Amino acid sequence: MPEPPLILVTNDDGVRSPGLHAAAEAVAGLGDLLLVAPADALGIPAIAAAITAQVSEWRTFGAVDWTAARHFTRLLARQVLENGMPEGVSVLNLNVPRGATTGTELRRTVQDQQPYYVRQAPKQARPLGRPYQLPVAVVVDRDRLEPGTDIHAIVCDQVASVTPLTWQLTARTDWVPPAGAAEA
Numbered sequence: 001m002p003e004p005p006l007i008l009v010t011n012d013d014g015v016r017s018p019g020l021h022a023a024a025e026a027v028a029g030l031g032d033l034l035l036v037a038p039a040d041a042l043g044i045p046a047i048a049a050a051i052t053a054q055v056s057e058w059r060t061f062g063a064v065d066w067t068a069a070r071h072f073t074r075l076l077a078r079q080v081l082e083n084g085m086p087e088g089v090s091v092l093n094l095n096v097p098r099g100a101t102t103g104t105e106l107r108r109t110v111q112d113q114q115p116y117y118v119r120q121a122p123k124q125a126r127p128l129g130r131p132y133q134l135p136v137a138v139v140v141d142r143d144r145l146e147p148g149t150d151i152h153a154i155v156c157d158q159v160a161s162v163t164p165l166t167w168q169l170t171a172r173t174d175w176v177p178p179a180g181a182a183e184a
Helices: 018-027 067-083 150-155
Strands: 006-010 032-036 091-096 106-108 117-119 136-138 160-166
Touching: 006 018, 018 032, 018 067, 067 091, 067 160, 091 150, 150 160
Parallel strands: 006 032, 106 160
Antiparallel strands: 091 160, 117 136
């Protein structure tokens, strides 16, 4: 019997993050799990395998339903475990809109060129001897969104988005996710 694959599940939101737990639950049973996360949140917005959230929810996560995110994470994990990563792809960037269900369409997209999270400069001088977090806002210019991009998919079409990336961003590949609401 072949040795089960080792699956790395990680984030930058901390070990108590419900997103980390949802991702681990999604791939449980598909192999041996290795969870790696900082003790506390680092304050860096992570988008991979994420549900769209308001900036105010980044630390608390509110009453987020992770069912659809778990479903799509498991669906993609199974595909990668069965077929390997698509050639030339380093990362599959999954974005799930708030309110998505397991029946929501999963669409292959490319990364939009406009920023989604914008850090705002402080309005006044800040004390240099203490930690300071720059305010962040979600900014979407709907007139500039291009069809086929990740932000257009989750904001305008309300479908789950998966973008194959290289370390240089969007991967050049003919890979597609499983069709429709396939069994995860």
